[in-house]
Amino acid sequence: MSRLQGPNSLKRKRPGSTSDSLTEHERTVHDVIQGKQDMGISQRDMKREINLPDNLVTKCLKSLLAKNLIKEVKNIQSRGRKHFISVEFEPSNEITGGAWYVEGSLDTEYINVLKEQCWRKIYGLKVATLEGVTDAIKRSNVSQIELSKQQVEEIVKALVLDNEVMEVKSSGTGEFASIPVGKVCYKCIGKRGYGGEPKFGAMASIPCGVCPQISHCTPDGIISPKTCVYYKKWLDF
Amino acid sequence: MVTQYGIKYAVNLITTHFGDLVAKVCECLLRKGPLNLQAIVRFTELTSSQVKNSLLVLIQHNCVQAFVLEQPGDHGDGAKLNTQYITLFNNIIHRWRFPKFLTIVSQKLDKQCVELLEALLLHGRLTLKQMSDRAKSGQNEGDDAILDAVREAFIKLRNAHFIERCPASEPVLTKPTEEEASARKRGPKSAKILEEKETLEQRVLEAAAPPEALRFLIVTQTECAADGGKDESNSSGMAPGEKRKRDALESETECGTTDDQVVLWRANFEEFIRRLRHKACIENVRAHLDDGAIIVLGAMLEATRGAEKKVKTENSVPLSLNSIYEEVIKSEEGRNITFDRVRASLVQLSCPPFVKAVNESYSIDFKKIIELAQNEEVESIVLKRYGRDAYRMFRLLLNSGRLLETDKIADTTFVEKKDTPKILYKLWKDDYLHMEYQLVMNFGIVLVIQEKGGKKAVYYKLQLTGVRQSQFLLWKVNKNTLQEHVLDEMFHAALNLSLRVAHELEQEKELLNIPQDKRVNRLRKVRLLLESSHMKLDDAIMLFHDF
Structure with a gap:
């Protein structure tokens, strides 16, 4: 349920949980991130959840990063976006992609x-x-x-x-x-070694079988077996 | 399953073999379903005699079957009879396979048999008398020797069930069942119509087929010769089938007795397709297992072939280990196989289950073998057209047979999460996948206490509780629609191959500036490639359409 908390519950202050040196805005931002536990939150979603000007949110995030209270992680779903998580959590598999992912890439x-x-x-x-x-x-x-x-x-x-x-x-x-x-x-599998191509079927062995334009091809149309460029290449003896 | 490109492919073949007029009639019947003569004349805008002659050609070559539909009279004045014509799509497509049929006979029987079958394929239907006459005209040997040779070849072909008696010219069909009648009312675009046509086609074929006891029965030679002579004197060069059908069309009374006595024979397509199906099974299993297993499978096919009632048999009749061994040692390559080796091969064959074993008896699982071959054909199209990631995804969905979510697919196939939807979308766009969209909202159960007119009501209500919604895309392979789609693409590709051959031949005449030997050489290579690809593609078409 932690991922689905409404904005009201997130605005509650948690006394003693964060450093006293935080400003009110920083604390709000930190609480939101902490509330998301191991899922963290992207900068864009945060701007949507907190009613603060964009530049202020960015400033708070910078300061929280500098104070080592939050960390930036790569989210495999949207690698371009900045994603933050509270330092006490390890990002969940949904964020990292699991064991097969490194730095957000497979x-x-x-x-x-x-x-x-x-x-x-x-x-x-x-x-x-x-x-x-x-x-x-x-x-x-x-x-x-x-x-x-x-x-x-x-x-x-x-x-x-x-x-x-x-x-x-x-x-x-x-x-x-x-x-x-x-x-x-x-x-x-039987007779071929590792990495060998499976035997191509009859359809896959002719141009029409792999033609990206087959649905536009008609006997007398602009794309037709008479004018086909793939055929021309195939039958170039 | 007759798809749009299936019809175009069939019409192209009829045009090449019998010209535009016959093709027009054939296309009309393929598109509109069974029709009577007047309706065909109306739809094709040809003259009545043009349509009649085209129908005669199509009937002679087993591409159309006439039947009489018995309909109850409007005012209780007894049943009205109405002759209708239905195209036999499969028989049209089989015309591409004549070289394959001839190869089968050349492998099993002698040259005489091949020649006789060739004549039957060329003429569609022949009496024994005509087969003999045809042979006599082309040879200088003594008449008796030729007659004996033809008769011998004829009997060999008959014994192997490669030829059969022609079906009845106009079987009478009682009025359609209620189910069919209701399907007809639903309009031409309804998918039910297709099913109805199939059932009607099956009913017509069943009604026309000679009884099993008569199907391969040979009448005495004297009877045949006498009737053949009579026919010849009347027909003045017209093929007997045409003559017979023409008579049947024009007058029902004139030569009723001739109809009974002249026995027409034709190639038994069903037997050829069965043999090709068995061959395809062997080839497919060969890709997975060793020669020993193939010999055992071949022996099992040989031993159970006679018991097959229809082409699309799912399982062969069960055989005991002893009877399998008995069949194995009949062949030359099987003679050095020991009993234990047969047993070991059967274990091999049962994993994946090409052969099912129940209580020490073994039966070939045709359905599984064919299904595997079909899957391999489609998978290889996906691999070549969309790449290895798509291939893995497609195989996952094909084997799971249920809806799977995008992320689950990405995880299982080891494909980047951001690339997965793109690949799946491509497959979906080209009709290889089915997609469903799912919206998940957060609902909660809320306790509601209401007071109305002093009465309290307490109940629970389902209510949207959160603002977040999740969207999921789910994917699956719908085997039936996929098969139809792939088959249509195959018919399309086959049509293209045949059109390209025609185009190359036409172009060859125009390219006079290139030296002749160079031209001929190129054309030879081009035709070889196109035609051999066409025959291989036809094997794949059979896999989806006939097997």
Whole structure:
């Protein structure tokens, strides 16, 4: 509920909670930020919530930052805007984006390294349970930070979406002999290596299949198979 | 599922094969649904004889089926009979597949059979007599040898169910059911109309189809020859089907006896499509599993094919491990496979479940195999058209089958939160996704105490309590609309390929300033690429339309 408090409740002073050296306006601004707890508030939203002139709010924020009572954080939702949070809180995952974000940006490089490592572990194990992959990753020290089972699961699920790995249920026989029946496990997709493109279908292999103008193309229109530039390029022998 | 571009594609084919006049009649029927002769004349503004002749061509080539709709008389004066014509969209599209049908026969049977089937595909419908006459005119050998060869090929084709007797020329259909009648009242734009047409098409086909016992039955040669002769003397060079239909159109009494006795044969498209479906299943599974599993799957298909009643069968009849093995060792490549290896291959095949195992008996899950192949086809379009992030998002939504919120999609697919809506929007704009908008307001339950006329009333009321509202965008893949959309795009692409071939051929005549050998060489390459792409695309069309 802390995110949804109305302006009236926020204007209440909290005796002893802030330094006495704060001006009345600074205290108001600080209370608003503190009231938002780990969610913090953007400068724009604050101007909307507090009935103070813009330049005054900016001045108060500067002074609070200098006094080390608030800190500026990156909000992944709107990276351009200034977002403030009281010093006693750590920004929530909604603000930082969670473990996969660094400075408000998705850490794609790190994610890609982990993806490939997880794929290699699954490939090595032939059929792997989530616990199996987590253990293998832990043992190999590929990540400096220890990854939780949930984080490994997120990575493996992304591999499933990439069509690099498939999710199957153990049948308890053959290659699943060591895994209890019905347990979800992961296998690498058949015949191609990591990062290989899946086989393109018939439609995706011709210009019309990937044409951004297909909805404007008609047999006798301005865009037509007779005048098509993509066809011209395709059939340039 | 006949989409807008499906119709254009079919009309283009009919134009190429039979010219503008026939195509006009065909398009009229495709767009307006079943019509009688007068209505076609009115809509196409052609003369009655032009329409009649066009219909005869279409019937001869199995693209149109005539039927009689029995309607109750207006004043209780008995039923009125009204001959109507319905296009068989699938049969029109099958015309692109004739080379594939011929390849199947060339792989299974001998050259004679291929030639005979080629003749049947070329002429649409033929009697055995005509098949023999046709063979005789092209060869110098003795008559008896040719007749024997034709008859042998004919029997081989018949035994493999590659040919069948033609359906009844004008089956009588009783009046439509109440449900259909009400669907018709809802106006031409209603989606129900499409369903109604389908059911009507199915009813017509069912009524026209020869009984299963007769479908592949061969009449005695003497009967056939006698009837064939009679037909020939009357028709003066006209194809027998045309003759028969013309007679049927013009006079119902004149040659009723001929109708009974002349047996016309045609290619059995259903069997060919079934074989192509099985082939597609094998090819799709091959991408996932090893050769052993493919041999086992092939053997299972071979053993259960005869039991399939329709093309779109969901599961094959169950087979025991022993009967699968028995079938496996029939083939050359299966002979070195051990019993245990078959068992291991079946385990492989059941994950992902291409084959379902229940109580030691195994059945092929056609539905799953086809669905997987369809998904792969669409996913690869998404990958190539919108990139890898979109591919991941699309696969997430396709597999989850429910509405998911933008942020949830971003988190699961590891895509930047600010980029996610843009990608999803693109997919939505091109009809690959369905979107819903959700507004969440803060409501609370408030206790209200009211006093009216000395009476107190206490109740709870739902009331807007906060000023904040949250907006969410939810996304999902709607499989039915997606399939229809993709199929329409495929028909569009196929039409484009065929139009481009025509354009290239036309242009070739005009480019006289380029040296001839260079021109010919280029045209050869262009045609090869366009036509082979067209055939592959047709495989994908079958995946969505016929399988």
